[in-house]
Every structure is written in C-alpha cells, then in structure tokens.
Amino acid sequence: MNDSSWSATPRSGHWETPAGGPGDGSAGFAQDALDAAQTRRMPPEPSPEPEPVPPVKKSAGRNLRAAIGVGVGMGAVIVASLFIVKAAFVGVVALAVVVGLWELTSRLAEKKSIRIPLVPLAVGGVAMVVAGYARGAEGAWVAMALTSLAILVWRMTEPPENYLRDVTAGIFAAFYVPFLATFVSMMLAADDGPWRVLVFLLLTVISDTGAYAVGWRFGRRLLAPRISPGKTRAGLFGAIAFAMTAGALSMQYLIDDGKWWQGLILGLVAAVSATLGDLGESMIKRDLGIKDMGTLLPGHGGIMDRLDSLLPTAPVVWLLLVVFVGTG
Template identity: 85%
Template sequence: MSDSPQQPVPQKKSAGRDLSAAIGVGLGLGAVIIASLFVVKAVFVGVIAVAVVVGLWELTARLQERKAIKAPLVPLAVGGAAMVVAGYVRGPGGAWVAMALTALAVLVWRMTEPPEGYLKDVTAGLFAAFYVPFLATFVALMLTADDGPWRVLVFLLLTVVSDTGAYAVGWRFGKRKLAPRISPGKTREGLFGAIAFAMVAGALSMQFLIDGGTWWQGLLMGLAVAASATLGDLGESMIKRDLGIKDMGTLLPGHGGIMDRLDSLLPTAPVVWLLMVAFVGAG
C-alpha cells in the first residue's frame, strides 16, 4: 500500500498576539478603570495622568531610539500631568493654559543642550504634548459633568466596541484592504463592522445610560467614534511604520505598550466630549 501524499494543513487566521494574555490584561485594566471611575472621580483623574506620563515615556523613548530625536521628557511629563488636572479643575481654559506653559517649558528645557537638532527635538516635543496629554484632557473634561462617570464609560465602551467590531468582522470577512501601505491588516469590511457595532452600542448607550440622550444621537455618536477610532489607529500605525517598530512598548502583555492601547482612544476623546456637550449639554 503506497503512502498518499500529505495535504497541507490549512492555516487558521491569527491575531498575531497572545490572545489569552491580551484578554486577561484587558479585563484587569477594565476592572481598575471602572472601580476608580465610579468610586472617586479624582482617583480616575490620577489614572489618566499616569497613563499620559507612561505614554509620553514610551513615545519619547522610541523617538530617541529609532530617529535620534530627543524630545524632552521631564517638561512633557510634568506638563502633561498638569494639563489633565487643570482640565478637570479649571475646564477647557485651564487645559489650554497648561498646554501653552508645557510648550514653553519644552522650548526652554531643550536650550540647556547644544543647538544641533534643536528644531526637530522641540517640534517632536510639541507634537507629543498635543498628541498624548492634550487629547487625553478631554476625558477629564467629560468627567466634570454631573453624570461624568457615565459619559466616560460610554466613551470607553464605544471605542472598545468599535475596535472589537473591526477586528471580528475583518478577521472573518475581510478581503479588501483599507490602507495597505499603513496597516495591511485593516480591511474595508472591518471598517463597516466597526461602524455597525459602534452605532448599535451608541444608540443603546445614549438611550439608557445618559440622561436626556436619545437613540438617534447615539447612532451619530457611534458613527463618529468608528471614524475617529479608525483614524487614530491608522495614525499610530503610520508613526510606528516610520519608526520601524511593531509596538510602542512591552508593558502590557498581549497588547504592547500603553500607547498601543491609547491609539484609538486619544483622538476619540474630543469627538465624544464635543458631541456630548452638543446633545445633552456640558452637565
């Protein structure tokens, strides 16, 4: 009896990460966030500030390693944390003042080193100040409303649901690439999944979790979140491609670094804050 030729075993699609570790870390982070969010608002502001500082550390470290760009971390970290607190205590005006002072501190701090590379270093520093702490400040602004914890919860929920919808639909049905030169794994089908999941979650969230909210407002918010989360993900993918890295860090097993989790959250925060104010007021 002759041996029949072995047929190649079909390869299943893979997410490219340790899924069990990713789920465990995700659940742990979720528990910490929810506990701090609904127990004491100030504690959650501290969580935001810590995430901002760690994210800035990851970003500036990668810039120095891969591009020899020395964005000054100390004024960015101090100013970034102050930005989040100022936004919570003093509102949008406080956030803008802290942003301006952080920018000035970056310019002055870099003057203590030789002038070579000054322009690229401070430019990267100003970009980092806007990209991480300033955008994160809009989460603190959401929190200042009477129903602030629920607004933040809706913001987090819609962003996570959008990412999950994109992954689930793209993994199962994805064929047409969305932006192959930036992120080859993203598909148009995945984008449609993100939109559908986020719009359904938005309608339910605005109707049942936000006082004065209605389902049609949630549909619009879900659509906006799917767009901003996708653009945020693509934006960080562009940064990582330019730097020649897969992840911004290794702090979170299965996820990469803090910045790899903030990529879709940061640009979505001002979008949700603005729509919440437009739909149900500042609170």
C-alpha cells in the same frame, strides 16, 4: 575512385543505397525513424500529484488569552476609579499619559535620535489633565501653552544641533498624548461625568472589537495596505455597526436626556475617529520601524498601543455630548 556498391539514384527526392550492398545502413535508418515516431506518439508521463496544502489557520497575531486578562484587569481598575472617587480616575489618566509619553519619547530617541525633554513634557502633561478637570478647556489650553514654552526652554540646555527638530517633536508629543487626554477629564467633570466617560470607553472598545471580529472573519480587501496590513474594509464596517448599536443603547439608557438616534451618530463618528487614530499610530510605528510602542502590557504591547484609538476619539465624544445634552 569507383565503388560499385554505392549507386546514387534519386528517388522521391532522397538518395538511397542499394539494399543488401556492402555498408548497407537502410535498416538502421528505418529503425531509428520508427523509434522516433513512436517516441513522438507516446503520451508524456503524468507529473506526480502535489501534496495537499493544509489550510492556514487565522491567528490574531498576539497572545489572546493574555490580552483578555490584561484588558479585564484594566477595565476593573477604570470602572472602580470612575464610580468610587472621581479624582482617582484623574490620577489613572495622568499615569497613563506619563507612561505613554515615556514610551513615545523613548522610541523616538532610539529610532530617530530625537531628544525630547521628558521632564517638562511629563509635568506639563499631568498639569493639562488636572487643569482640564478643574478648569475645563480654558485651563487645558493654558497648560498646553506653558508646556510648549517649557519644552523650548529646557531643550536650550543641550547643544543647538537639531534644536528645531527636537522641540517640534516635543510639542507634537504634548498635543498628541496629554492634550487629547484632557477631553476625558473634561467629560468627567460633568455631573454625570462617570457615565459620559463610560460611554466613551465602551464605544471605543466595542468599535475595536467589531473591527477585529468582522475583519478576522470576513476581511479580504485591505483598508490601508501601506499603513496597516491588518485593517480591512470589512473590519471598518464591523466597527461602525458595532459602535452605532452600542451608541444607540448607551445614549438611550445611560445618558440623561439622551436619544437613541443621537447614539447612532455618536457611534458612527467614534468608530471613524478610533480607526483613524489606530492608523495614525500605525503610521508613526511604520516610520520608526517598530511593531509596538512598548511591552508593558502582555498581549497588547505598550500603553500607547492602547491609547491610539482612545486619544483622538475623546474630543469627538466630548463635543457631541456637549451638543446633544449640554455640558452637565
């Protein structure tokens, strides 16, 4: 078919149709090309400005007012029992041990189905605390051995499944809570026992306070992220600085024959042991999948959540005081 309106004429590598002929589409093609070029030259529309995000206010993660109130109340009870009747403070330690054992064994039973016989553990725990005060380290070790034996025998009254697991956990609990607490009783037994115990408590509490204050303000790098997301390296330095300062002042003015440089060593070691104790209990709670060991103390959690840094610090402070100033 011959159509005179189309002429295939190559020009600059393109095939074009004669202008003005029937079916002429050159004007449409040119307009389309012009529109496309203009579209390419147009700058993209600016994206809307994102709304400013308000700064996140740091939070302690607990009811701070309740925590302070409970802490002050506990401190008043402890100081009153320390300096009025020594035996009363032994009773306070024994009560804390029993409640702590109840919390620990309850969580182990709930989360891991570990059945620890609480009766021999609690009775043996009280015996350890009393023996440590009355007979020293020898009495504490004898009570620990008898408590372990009682756990082994008591667990025999139940089915044998998981016997080894349960008694192992029971002996661990006996060592972790009451046996470490006996070093507080042994400190108390010295002539200046109340002052030794007060120094021990001050160093641990001030170490925790320094870790919280400095870590909350300056903490950026985590100390042990897989164990405790709240512990920072800055917090550890804060704990050491606060505890060393408190140790120097305490040894100089509260302990007979104490020297300020001994307090620096005491504060350093106490801060490290308190931090390790806190991390140790955090490891247990991570394994159990819980945040706190209990809810008995508003703003604090359970008794075990307060004993975590005290328990491992007690033997350290007891030993260093014996080395520096004797048994008293």
